[in-house]
Amino acid sequence: MAIESIVWKEFTATMEALLKEKFFEISAQEKSRVVEELRKVVSPERVRDEPRVCAYYRGGRYSVGTRRLALRPPDIVVYPKSTEEVRNVLLIASKHRIPVVPVGGLSIPSVPFAGGIVLDMMSMDRIHKIDLEHNYVIVEPGVTISQLRKILGSEYLIAKGSYPTSFSALNPHACFGVQHSFANRMWNQVIGLEIVMPDGSIVYTGSMLYGDVEHWTEVQNSFTLLQNLFLPSHGDMGVITKAALRIWPILDRAAIFVFGFNDFPTALRWSYAIARSPTIDQSMVYSWVATGFYGAGAALLLGLDWFEARANYDQDNPPRELSPYPYYAFIQTRGYLEEVDGTLKAAQRLAEGFGGTYISEDDLLKKPLVGGWYLWLLHSYLAKPFEELSRLVETKAPPELKAAFLKYPKHYDTIAIEAPVLKSHFTGRLEEIIRFYEDLKKKLKDFGWVNFSCYTRMFHYAQTTWFAFWPFIDVYSPRDVRETLKLLMSITKWGLDNYKINIQRAAFIMNDPANPTDVYDRAKPVRRILRAIQKEFDPNGIMNPFAQKYTLS
Amino acid sequence: MIRPAEIEGALKSCMGCNACFRQQLDFCPIYEEFKIPPYTFTSIIFLAEGIFDGILQPSSELAPVPFSCTLCGFCATRCITVPLHFKWDSPAELIEGIRSLFIENGTVPSKVSEVLNNLSTFGNPWGFSPAAKVRWERECNFPIPDYTKNGNEYLLFVGDAAYIDESKSIVKSLAELLHTAGIDFGTFKEREIDSGDTARELGEYGLFEELSRKNIKMFNEHGVKKVITISPHDYHTFTVDYPQMGFEFNEVYHHTQLLYELLRGGKITPSKNIAKTVTYHDPCFLGRYHHVFEQPREIVKAIPGVSFIEMKQNRVESFCCGGGGGRMWYDVPEEKARSRISNIRVSHAAEVKADVIATACPYCKSMLLAADNLGEIAVKDVAELLSESVSQQTTQ
Numbered sequence: 050m051a052i053e054s055i056v057w058k059e060f061t062a063t064m065e066a067l068l069k070e071k072f073f074e075i076s077a078q079e080k081s082r083v084v085e086e087l088r089k090v091v092s093p094e095r096v097r098d099e100p101r102v103c104a105y106y107r108g109g110r111y112s113v114g115t116r117r118l119a120l121r122p123p124d125i126v127v128y129p130k131s132t133e134e135v136r137n138v139l140l141i142a143s144k145h146r147i148p149v150v151p152v153g154g155l156s157i158p159s160v161p162f163a164g165g166i167v168l169d170m171m172s173m174d175r176i177h178k179i180d181l182e183h184n185y186v187i188v189e190p191g192v193t194i195s196q197l198r199k200i201l202g203s204e205y206l207i208a209k210g211s212y213p214t215s216f217s218a219l220n221p222h223a224c225f226g227v228q229h230s231f232a233n234r235m236w237n238q239v240i241g242l243e244i245v246m247p248d249g250s251i252v253y254t255g256s257m258l259y260g261d262v263e264h265w266t267e268v269q270n271s272f273t274l275l276q277n278l279f280l281p282s283h284g285d286m287g288v289i290t291k292a293a294l295r296i297w298p299i300l301d302r303a304a305i306f307v308f309g310f311n312d313f314p315t316a317l318r319w320s321y322a323i324a325r326s327p328t329i330d331q332s333m334v335y336s337w338v339a340t341g342f343y344g345a346g347a348a349l350l351l352g353l354d355w356f357e358a359r360a361n362y363d364q365d366n367p368p369r370e371l372s373p374y375p376y377y378a379f380i381q382t383r384g385y386l387e388e389v390d391g392t393l394k395a396a397q398r399l400a401e402g403f404g405g406t407y408i409s410e411d412d413l414l415k416k417p418l419v420g421g422w423y424l425w426l427l428h429s430y431l432a433k434p435f436e437e438l439s440r441l442v443e444t445k446a447p448p449e450l451k452a453a454f455l456k457y458p459k460h461y462d463t464i465a466i467e468a469p470v471l472k473s474h475f476t477g478r479l480e481e482i483i484r485f486y487e488d489l490k491k492k493l494k495d496f497g498w499v500n501f502s503c504y505t506r507m508f509h510y511a512q513t514t515w516f517a518f519w520p521f522i523d524v525y526s527p528r529d530v531r532e533t534l535k536l537l538m539s540i541t542k543w544g545l546d547n548y549k550i551n552i553q554r555a556a557f558i559m560n561d562p563a564n565p566t567d568v569y570d571r572a573k574p575v576r577r578i579l580r581a582i583q584k585e586f587d588p589n590g591i592m593n594p595f596a597q598k599y600t601l602s
Numbered sequence: 603m604i605r606p607a608e609i610e611g612a613l614k615s616c617m618g619c620n621a622c623f624r625q626q627l628d629f630c631p632i633y634e635e636f637k638i639p640p641y642t643f644t645s646i647i648f649l650a651e652g653i654f655d656g657i658l659q660p661s662s663e664l665a666p667v668p669f670s671c672t673l674c675g676f677c678a679t680r681c682i683t684v685p686l687h688f689k690w691d692s693p694a695e696l697i698e699g700i701r702s703l704f705i706e707n708g709t710v711p712s713k714v715s716e717v718l719n720n721l722s723t724f725g726n727p728w729g730f731s732p733a734a735k736v737r738w739e740r741e742c743n744f745p746i747p748d749y750t751k752n753g754n755e756y757l758l759f760v761g762d763a764a765y766i767d768e769s770k771s772i773v774k775s776l777a778e779l780l781h782t783a784g785i786d787f788g789t790f791k792e793r794e795i796d797s798g799d800t801a802r803e804l805g806e807y808g809l810f811e812e813l814s815r816k817n818i819k820m821f822n823e824h825g826v827k828k829v830i831t832i833s834p835h836d837y838h839t840f841t842v843d844y845p846q847m848g849f850e851f852n853e854v855y856h857h858t859q860l861l862y863e864l865l866r867g868g869k870i871t872p873s874k875n876i877a878k879t880v881t882y883h884d885p886c887f888l889g890r891y892h893h894v895f896e897q898p899r900e901i902v903k904a905i906p907g908v909s910f911i912e913m914k915q916n917r918v919e920s921f922c923c924g925g926g927g928g929r930m931w932y933d934v935p936e937e938k939a940r941s942r943i944s945n946i947r948v949s950h951a952a953e954v955k956a957d958v959i960a961t962a963c964p965y966c967k968s969m970l971l972a973a974d975n976l977g978e979i980a981v982k983d984v985a986e987l988l989s990e991s992v993s994q995q996t997t998q
Contacts, residue, residue, distance in 0.1 A: 105639055
């Protein structure tokens with residue numbers, strides 16, 4: 050069956066099923082009783098049932114689609130402050146058989162779909178422990194990336210990737226549940242959890258092997274992957290109230306080195322080759338056009354009318370006054386000084402072989418478009434403080450970059466998530482990706498607004514390379530969105546049929562709510578285990594029934 | 603001004619990442635005030651989206667959320683969603699548009715309704731009679747020229763500052779300084795009506811148009827080319843909205859801009875020693891909206907004896923006083939505040955041990971003066987401080 054038919058059929062079926070479903074309902078009298086009970090265990094101002102408060106939790110906040118799917122807002126919103134409060138709320142909810150949906154933190158993808166109780170986990174925002182010796186932190190779900198960064202300073206790498214720093218620090222590591230968008234998927238850096246189950250039990254994952262080490266440690270126990278029953282949000286089996294996150298020391302130096310290439314395949318091959326070095330966290334290849342892709346992109350800082358002008362740019366032939374090369378490859382590295390220096394030397398040696406050119410910081414900053422993006426990279430990937438960037442701009446940047454940088458200085462304090470565009474990811478072998486890219490470019494020669502990038506990531510030394518093509522669309526135009534969606538689907542099918550590329554996920558804005566591919570992926574035995582857990586710990590089925598329905602049934 | 607059709611398109615640009623209020627500093631003033639997400643920029647966007655999707659209806663129950671926003675624009679400095687930021691320098695316009703949906707539906711908080719009625723009936727938000735507009739003149743020891751009779755070089759648009767005690771002294775100080783510097787200025791006296799800024803900020807576009815047309819008619823009739831404003835809100839309206847209505851002044855000055863010019867040109871020389879530690883609070887509509895950061899500071903620094911100190915949040919990062927966007931009159935009685943916005947700002951001044959908070963907006967002055975934790979800290983407009991230092995010179 051054609052992939053687009055599968056996607057649309059599933060999406061439509063989900064919608065129809067939802068509309069037929071008889072969802073939870075609560076009488077005004079019972080609601081008032083429940084609110085009263087909740088206010089005895091959580092302070093009154095943190096139990097709210099006014100429509101103006103509940104309306105905010107209507108559907109998932111992250112995806113436009115999930116907002117539209119929601120049938121009605123929750124009936125009650127609770128802002129818990131502790132594990133004990135979460136436990137008490139769950140016991141009350143279980144007694145009254147009221148569905149509970151935790152939102153925020155690990156559960157941002159959850160969708161308060163049709164009434165019930167919402168637990169806003171962002172109200173639990175304490176950092177319980179920072180263990181620099183063993184490189185982990187223990188945080189509550191409401192601790193944001195910016196909060197953690199502020200405390201850890203620039204010595205440690207924490208959540209990396211395309212996240213606004215306002216997100217829960219846990220999100221980048223575990224935001225790949227039923228409702229997740231693939232854009233948010235990251236490496237799993239969670240090493241232990243505290244989970245409150247609907248029957249009031251508190252589950253701790255991790256190891257108890259050593260008396261002098263807390264359970265958070267990831268040393269194997271009898272059920273190694275217990276945490277993964279909860280992390281990928283297989284129906285929010287329980288409410289995660291604490292998590293231990295791995296943090297990464299920067300050592301002597303962290304750096305981003307930039308190389309210019311005249312074509313995409315060469316840049317990608319070089320990037321793939323250098324990423325074999327264990328000193329590389331990740332390498333990235335971007336078309337020059339994509340420098341404006343992210344919200345804080347240099348192109349926008351510099352006032353290029355991105356959405357208007359996209360069709361006029363040829364990604365293989367940039368105006369040289371804006372960008373000296375059509376493609377840029379970046380390597381992100383860290384280590385002892387000698388290792389970082391050695392990495393640069395190795396990267397330069399390989400670049401010579403592949404036909405790439407190392408671009409020094411001074412040269413980068415001479416070109417505002419590239420320089421602007423470089424500054425963004427420094428901040429978002431290496432967490433360079435804004436003050437440091439300001440000094441760099443002061444000393445090295447030309448007036449136009451300086452002016453642009455100072456105009457919206459604090460943009461650099463957030464890591465931008467992708468602008469609302471559609472995108473698709475293909476994971477697979479390098480040469481297949483290159484072939485796919487070359488054919489796709491021919492196929493899309495009339496679509497100047499699709500550009501390409503590729504990431505090779507080395508965290509955990511498990512090298513993966515994925516390819517993304519990003520069509521820039523007018524988000525104000527439903528027609529644009531629809532047409533692009535169709536195009537992406539046909540490309541997906543084409544890629545699947547002809548290139549044997551493993552399509553890991555095609556995350557479209559419009560089908561994100563039900564995320565059917567995720568449901569298909571689940572193995573039946575896993576569902577059996579989850580059902581057993583649910584029966585034992587959640588006999589009244591209060592935990593996120595929507596997700597359970599579509600994952601456990 | 604943004605129209606409903608544009609609002610719907612703009613809403614989609616918000617990704618709900620909450621970068622606009624979940625960061626390290628005291629950010630979104632209404633989030634700091636109420637400490638729950640429904641009082642944030644993203645939630646207002648979300649609410650409007652529900653209205654456009656037909657899931658929610660504008661109602662009195664929902665109204666406190668959009669009307670709680672101070673339009674301070676801090677969120678725009680953190681907004682990572684390109685189209686939103688690209689189209690508008692500040693999300694204020696969007697919030698105003700969302701408010702207009704409630705206005706059209708007749709579901710606004712009663713206090714807001716009262717303010718709009720006053721503007722419509724009396725030409726000012728308080729409901730003062732026109733005569734109250736010139737009471738400040740009694741305290742001046744020189745006559746204030748009537749622009750309509752003299753056709754002076756500058757029109758001093760006194761705005762709302764003329765009505766209430768806390769800000770009358772700003773008008774008086776400014777008039778004295780202009781007089782000292784030999785500036786040829788006049789006012790519209792009792793005939794001056796509100797610029798329309800409050801109506802626009804509250805989303806009452808019809809009333810804004812009515813007020814602005816009346817003003818534009820008067821400006822045309824009397825050939826007004828140069829105007830000095832006291833309120834940054836009037837300054838914003840004259841520089842951003844009036845051109846859209848087809849009227850442009852040759853020169854629009856916020857009073858601190860003109861005072862700075864006069865100071866630089868040697869027409870005003872502060873001489874009295876004011877041995878105080880002074881900090882400066884950036885009014886949102888002057889600083890974040892129009893990037894007027896340095897002139898007020900330079901004026902304060904030019905006063906002999908003043909030890910100038912910055913608060914931790916200043917310039918683009920300045921924290922709101924709580925009085926913008928109509929909040930000067932509407933304190934959201936529907937929601938229990940965890941802490942007052944003005945208290946938070948005063949605590950910033952207390953942290954740096956300031957004796958005086960200088961500011962450049964009558965609303966800011968009023969709001970900061972109303973803070974519970976002000977203690978011994980004085981709140982003064984830059985014009986008042988400068989006037990104190992200049993006036994001794996004139997008497998010496």
